[in-house]
Amino acid sequence: METVLSIQKLTKNFGKLCAVNQLDLEVKRGQVFGMLGPNGSGKTTTLGMLMGVTNPSSGSFSWFGEPSTHLTRKKIGAVLEHPIFYPYLSGQKNLELNAMIKGANPANIVKVLDIVELSARKDDKYRTYSLGMKQRLAIASALVSDPIILILDEPTNGLDPMGIAEIREIVKRIAADGKTIILASHLLDEVQKVCTHFAVLRRGKLMHSGPVDEVGKGEETVEVMAYHDDLPVLLQEFIGSATIKKENGIFQVMMKDGFHSQDLNKFLFEKGIITSHLITKKKTLEKQFLEILAEAH
Template sequence: METVLSITNLTKNFGRLKAVNNLNLQIKRGQVFGMLGPNGSGKTTTLGMLMGVVNPTSGDFSWFNERPTNDVRKKIGAVLEHPIFYPYLSGLKNLELNAMVKQCDPSNIARVLELVELSERKDDKYKTYSLGMKQRLAIASALLNNPTVLILDEPTNGLDPMGIAEIRELIKRIADDGKTIILASHLLDEVQKVCTHFAVLKKGNLVHTGPVDDVGKGEEIVEVIADVQNLNEYLLAFMGTTSVNRENGSFQITMREGFKSKDLNKYLFEKGIIASHLVTKKKSLEKQFLEILSEA
């Protein structure tokens, strides 16, 4: 798979503060790559360096195996901060101005408005748009030059649940169109729902990177409820049990490698126990994220 972005020992110091420290990453074509980390972890500084807004202290990076020249940056669309639009102009007029500044083909405007689902509101003034609509217009502006890569910094920040859902579905549509997306976010659940890969930064250091699908792999945890006395003893006696914990009226069983929930269910059935609730629990990205930070 083609490497879209290669980062080598990228570092940024602000005086004695090391905002980004020897960052090494590779992002492949077609990935939706999430950059996670608490405030001050270096996510926004990293994106700023990648877009030429912030000068690196040391290290290097390349887009499409090329130096980050102006021609290369034309392949990249970005929403790094709150975009500046004219409040008394319509969404359409604002995009026409942006297309003129970016020297983009104005015929792209109708396409991006349709993509972000603003075609019906294109003639309304920008000041009448909701926060979610303003964010979608910003993404439309970033897509005017039909970039290969789209960079989004906290794309759902400040949005209500409906706005978050709209941006999430928009990101999926853009990814389905074959674009590579790099986004920074603190909303772990949203990253788990839209990203294919993620990296975790802590105080400027990369502490983890990998596929989102790997979250929850490893030991399987099964939640069990059954109306039977001494259920705890039966669960401990199962040969596939590593540990048993009582939590909110149910038992949480950590399984040994190679054992699954169906094995536990069969064991209980053979003991004459019918579980009213037996569910495999997948570790959330949030739980893994907190574990990674605590270990770093």
């Protein structure tokens, strides 16, 4: 797959503080790449350097295999931190301005306003918009040049649950179009729901990078319940059980490597027990994230 972004040893110092430390990262075409990290872990600083507003202290990066210039940035749609627009201009005029700077076709404006469902309010001044509308206008402005890559930094920050769901839907729709998306967030749930790949940053250092699919791999936990007195004994007997815990009357069986819920189910069935409750619990990104951060200590 074509490499869209390649970062080598990127570093940014603010005085004594090292905000980004020797960061190496690769993003390939078509990925929805989540950048995770606690607040202040260097996500926005990294994106700021990638977008030319923060000067790197050392290291380098390339977009599309070439060193970055302002011309490369025209091909990228980006919203960093919070939406930035001229408050005294209408949404429409702000987008016209964005399109002029990016050299985009102004005809796209109608389309992107439609995507973010702001067509009805396009002639109102930006300062009259609600936070959710501002975030949506920011996404519209990032889309106006029909970019190959979209960079979104905390796009759901400060939104209510409905707003979050709306933005998530928009991101999913854009991803379905085959665009490469880099999404910085501290909302793990959000990243797990929309991203294909993710990286974890902590104090400016890359802690982990890989596909989201792999998060669920590794040992499974199976929740099991049956109306049978011998259940705990049989669970102990099952050769695939690593540990067994009872929580709220339900058994949590941590499986050994190579064993899955169907093996347990088959075993119990052969012993004459029919389960009333059987759930495979994959590890969540949240759990993995906390583990990665814990390992770092």
